[in-house]
Amino acid sequence: MATVRLSFSPAPVHVRTARLVGVAVARRAGVDEGLLDEVRLAIGEACTRAVALHRQYGLADLVTVEMSDSGSYTVRVIDHAPIEASIGLTKLPPDELAAESLTEDALTTGVGFALLAGFVDDLQVRPVEDGPGTEVRMVWPVTRR
Amino acid sequence: MELSLATRTVAEHTVLEVGGEVDVYTAPRLRERLIELVDAGARDVVVDLERVEFLDSTGLGVLVGALKRLRTAQGTFGLVCAKEPLLKIFRITALDQVFPIFPTVEAATERTGSGPAS
Numbered sequence: 001m002a003t004v005r006l007s008f009s010p011a012p013v014h015v016r017t018a019r020l021v022g023v024a025v026a027r028r029a030g031v032d033e034g035l036l037d038e039v040r041l042a043i044g045e046a047c048t049r050a051v052a053l054h055r056q057y058g059l060a061d062l063v064t065v066e067m068s069d070s071g072s073y074t075v076r077v078i079d080h081a082p083i084e085a086s087i088g089l090t091k092l093p094p095d096e097l098a099a100e101s102l103t104e105d106a107l108t109t110g111v112g113f114a115l116l117a118g119f120v121d122d123l124q125v126r127p128v129e130d131g132p133g134t135e136v137r138m139v140w141p142v143t144r145r
Numbered sequence: 146m147e148l149s150l151a152t153r154t155v156a157e158h159t160v161l162e163v164g165g166e167v168d169v170y171t172a173p174r175l176r177e178r179l180i181e182l183v184d185a186g187a188r189d190v191v192v193d194l195e196r197v198e199f200l201d202s203t204g205l206g207v208l209v210g211a212l213k214r215l216r217t218a219q220g221t222f223g224l225v226c227a228k229e230p231l232l233k234i235f236r237i238t239a240l241d242q243v244f245p246i247f248p249t250v251e252a253a254t255e256r257t258g259s260g261p262a263s
Contacts, residue, residue, distance in 0.1 A: 012170040019199075037230050044201050048169040094239035100213060104206045111238045112202035118237035 001070035002029075007062040010054035015047045018065050022075060029069035030142040038119040039073075039140060045112045046077035046136040052109075053081035053134075073140045080133040147171070149196070150178050156254040159187040164196035167204030175204065179211040188220035191253040200231055205240060212244065223253040 004025050008014035022043035023036050031039060043065065050063040064078040092110035096102060116123055122139035148171035149164035159182055167175055182190060192208065194200070208224065215222040223245040226232060235241040247253035 012168075015169050016166065040199070041201065041234070044168060044199075048201060048203060051169065092239075094242040097238075097240060098209060098212060098216075098243045104210050107209055108202045108206035111205050111240070114238045115202055115234065 003068040010051045025067040050079035158189040158254040166199040169203040172203040176207045193225040
């Protein structure tokens with residue numbers, strides 16, 4: 001099993017770096033080329049969500065992305081925001097998406113979760129084991145080693 | 146690739162050509178440009194996504210914001226997109242039911258001028 005761990009300050013500019021690393025490790029792990037766009041998008045969405053939460057709560061703590069290839073390709077994106085912030089992660093129905101009352105931030109959060117749920121078959125969102133925070137865990141199959 | 150933005154006029158429509166990556170880092174520039182266009186009087190706006198290599202939820206949020214702004218201003222708003230990976234993003238988020246999406250700029254400028262954005 002190989003593990004790559006990346007931690008970054010919660011700034012939007014670093015989300016791209018996390019995407020690039022996540023896709024490079026996925027390719028190395030043997031994730032099918034046809035899935036790499038989805039891996040890139042999902043890692044980006046999970047990191048964007050983590051950065052947004054840290055900024056919302058004024059947290060300077062690093063966001064962590066851990067990638068491992070033990071039989072499958074597993075990516076964990078870990079934030080340290082209060083757990084209640086994760087409540088309300090729901091997919092928005094189409095008729096609410098363009099509603100005037102919906103803020104851009106709320107729309108982005110809902111759409112981001114829809115993308116995660118839509119692109120990742122094996123997705124778990126759960127509290128971290130120690131301290132405040134949430135772990136978004138995504139797993140993709142590995143087809144060649 | 147960095148975000149690129151270029152504006153041109155086609156059949157009385159303002160066409161904003163977007164290229165590169167639209168994400169949490171670059172989307173604010175796209176938002177600013179779209180607001181500038183509407184503030185400057187553009188009412189029939191088409192955003193051409195053909196050269197976009199990456200689009201995330203933040204970029205989608207900016208596009209919905211532009212749609213609402215133009216709807217308020219009695220304008221029209223359409224997207225040009227024929228790339229399957231991007232179209233899949235619109236389908237998964239159900240935003241394909243919110244935006245008029247056209248395969249070419251020509252199709253967008255012919256059809257979005259016929260009525261207010263819906």
